[in-house]
Amino acid sequence: MTAEPWVSVDQIAEHLGVTRDSIYRWIGRKGLPAHRVGRLWKFQLSEVDEWVRAGGADDTTGNGPPNAAS
Numbered sequence: 001m002t003a004e005p006w007v008s009v010d011q012i013a014e015h016l017g018v019t020r021d022s023i024y025r026w027i028g029r030k031g032l033p034a035h036r037v038g039r040l041w042k043f044q045l046s047e048v049d050e051w052v053r054a055g056g057a058d059d060t061t062g063n064g065p066p067n068a069a070s
Helices: 009-016 020-029 045-053
Strands: 035-037 040-042
Touching: 009 020, 009 045, 020 040
Parallel strands: none
Antiparallel strands: 035 040
């Protein structure tokens, strides 16, 4: 079994179809599973996909309608 590769902010943003800004915001405000490697954030797709399925990306803050382009 090979280890799951780590992906970058750009790759996870593309995977989820959102901007880099959304990724950084979700790390701080919504607990997006991310790991700091030096100055870089790295992600495992399985952890992020599980977080999305569990509702982590839901807009429950009441700050208006969700915007898929954010």
